[in-house]
Amino acid sequence: MAKAGGKGDGKRRADEKHKKSDVADKRADKKKDKSSVKAKAVVRAEAAKAGTGESTRSNGSAKLKPAKLKPVKLKGIEDTQRLVEQVAAEIVVAELDRATAKQGADAEAAVFSELLRAPAGAVDLAAIDPDSTPGVALRDEAEDELPKLAARLEELQERLFAAARGGDSNRKVLLVLQGMDTSGKGGTVRHVVGQLDPNGTRLTAFKAPTEEERAHDFLWRIRRALPAAGEIGIFDRSHYEDVLIARVRKLALPMVIGRRYQLINGFERKLVADGAVLVKCFLHISRDEQKQRLLARLDDPAKHWKYNPGDVDERELWPQYQDAYRVALEKCSTQDAPWYVVPADHKWYRNYAVTRLLVEALERIDPQYPIGDFDVEVERERVLAS
Numbered sequence: 434m435a436k437a438g439g440k441g442d443g444k445r446r447a448d449e450k451h452k453k454s455d456v457a458d459k460r461a462d463k464k465k466d467k468s469s470v471k472a473k474a475v476v477r478a479e480a481a482k483a484g485t486g487e488s489t490r491s492n493g494s495a496k497l498k499p500a501k502l503k504p505v506k507l508k509g510i511e512d513t514q515r516l517v518e519q520v521a522a523e524i525v526v527a528e529l530d531r532a533t534a535k536q537g538a539d540a541e542a543a544v545f546s547e548l549l550r551a552p553a554g555a556v557d558l559a560a561i562d563p564d565s566t567p568g569v570a571l572r573d574e575a576e577d578e579l580p581k582l583a584a585r586l587e588e589l590q591e592r593l594f595a596a597a598r599g600g601d602s603n604r605k606v607l608l609v610l611q612g613m614d615t616s617g618k619g620g621t622v623r624h625v626v627g628q629l630d631p632n633g634t635r636l637t638a639f640k641a642p643t644e645e646e647r648a649h650d651f652l653w654r655i656r657r658a659l660p661a662a663g664e665i666g667i668f669d670r671s672h673y674e675d676v677l678i679a680r681v682r683k684l685a686l687p688m689v690i691g692r693r694y695q696l697i698n699g700f701e702r703k704l705v706a707d708g709a710v711l712v713k714c715f716l717h718i719s720r721d722e723q724k725q726r727l728l729a730r731l732d733d734p735a736k737h738w739k740y741n742p743g744d745v746d747e748r749e750l751w752p753q754y755q756d757a758y759r760v761a762l763e764k765c766s767t768q769d770a771p772w773y774v775v776p777a778d779h780k781w782y783r784n785y786a787v788t789r790l791l792v793e794a795l796e797r798i799d800p801q802y803p804i805g806d807f808d809v810e811v812e813r814e815r816v817l818a819s
Contacts, residue, residue, distance in 0.1 A: 546793050549786060551715075551772040556762045558755055563719040564778040568786075575785040582788050583628045589795035590665060592802055594633040597663025599803035603708035606794055607659070607666045608787075611673050612716030613754060614744040615726040616777045618669050621716070624784045625791070626667050635660045638669035651675040651693065652700055662708065665791075672697060676761050681753045694764040701770040710794045711770040714787055715758060716777040720751055 548567040569575045596602035608626070610618040626634060637658040646654045652672055660666030676693050679685045685693075701711060727748075730740040747754070766772035773790060777783045 544793075545786075545789050546773060549773040549775055549790070551762045551766040551774055553766075554763070556759050556766075558717065558759055558762075558774070561717060561774050561776070563717045563722065563776045565776045566779060566782045567776065569782060572779075572781055575781065579785060579788065582785075582792055586628055586788060586792050586795070587630070589792065589798075589800065590629055590633050592800040593665070593795060593798065594630070594663045595802050596800040597661075602800065603662045604710070604798045604800060605660045605662055605664050605666065605708060606710050606712065606791070606798075607668065607704065608791065609668045609671045609673070609711065609713040610716065610787075611671060611677070611714070611758075612777060613718055613723060613751075614741070614747060615723050615730075616716035616718040617780060617783050618716060620780060621714075621783060621787050622667060622669060625787045626665075628788070629665060633663060634665050634667065636667045636669070639671060639674060652696065655700075659704070660709070672700070673761055673765075676765075677754065677757045680757045680760070681750055694761070697765050698767060698770075701765075701767070705769040710798060712787075712790050712794050713766075713770060713772045714775050714790065715762065715772055716783060717774050718777045720748075722778045723748065 545568050566572075566575075593602075593604060593606070596604065610621055612618055622636065626636065635658070639654070639658075642651075642654065655668075655672045658666070658668070675685070676690055676697070679693075680690050704711065727740070727744060730736040762772045762774070773786075775783055775786045775790075
């Protein structure tokens with residue numbers, strides 16, 4: 434009996450040992466589960482904090498996808514820490530991607546002018562569609578944006594003017610408008626320049642040179658019309674007439690015209706060195722659109738004053754003028770004073786494009802209001818006491 438009882442006691446002790454082992458295993462499993470839950474909570478918190486799954490690019494393009502985590506089997510605190518570090522690293526990468534995307538969107542919004550900049554080297558005007566609207570998908574979008582652009586243009590013009598009058602800035606802007614008859618030079622002046630404060634603008638419409646002007650070099654009358662510091666100057670036609678109509682109508686020898694391109698580049702280079710930003714716009718209209726606009730002037734008695742029979746004579750020389758513009762763009766579109774080819778068959782786009790080009794030009798200057806040379810609080814007290 435005693436022998437049998439001894440075996441029973443051994444069996445009970447073995448069972449109890451197994452039960453204790455099971456309990457220990459369950460406790461270890463629970464500890465791992467808690468570690469896993471804690472790690473997942475950290476992951477969720479970090480992801481929520483960074484917003485990795487919710488951000489989109491500011492220009493409305495494809496969403497930035499959240500970083501995908503490789504499945505990791507957690508075995509303890511070290512594995513939990515490793516997972517947290519992995520998540521943190523991937524969050525940093527996601528943030529860098531988001532910052533890069535934002536910079537790209539901002540750059541895209543800020544370089545509208547590059548869409549219209551005349552190409553370097555050979556220029557093929559026939560390959561640039563006058564009916565196109567680069568940078569604008571819908572007319573409604575452009576017209577909705579115009580009031581904001583106009584407000585921004587007004588603010589920047591005031592800052593430019595103030596910086597020159599109240600400080601020591603020599604910055605100014607020169608808008609040059611060139612194009613075939615009916616391309617919209619006058620319309621651009623009314624709709625775009627009309628948004629500016631007249632006190633800070635200087636408009637000059639160049640016609641055939643007078644006797645006095647012909648007695649000087651071709652840039653003499655141009656220099657007399659340049660904007661002063663703080664002003665926005667507007668040229669309706671310009672010094673380029675002397676390499677356009679002069680070339681087509683053979684008003685000067687080819688060698689003289691060839692020399693004028695070099696003189697123009699040197700002249701504009703000096704303007705830039707003196708603080709000017711040039712915005713040279715070729716309003717690119719199609720021959721068919723020009724015909725429709727000439728007919729519209731004939732059909733409306735209120736527009737007869739705008740019709741010039743000589744426009745038809747110039748129209749017959751369309752190919753020669755297109756070639757003259759091509760040469761001018763190729764020879765005189767420089768890094769400091771580029772030409773912009775503005776498709777002009779749509780008047781609304783022409784106005785939008787030139788407005789935006791002016792805004793970008795002023796933003797490159799980034800004029801600042803001058804700081805007053807007086808004590809504001811002292812002056813406030815004096816005003817109140819007066």
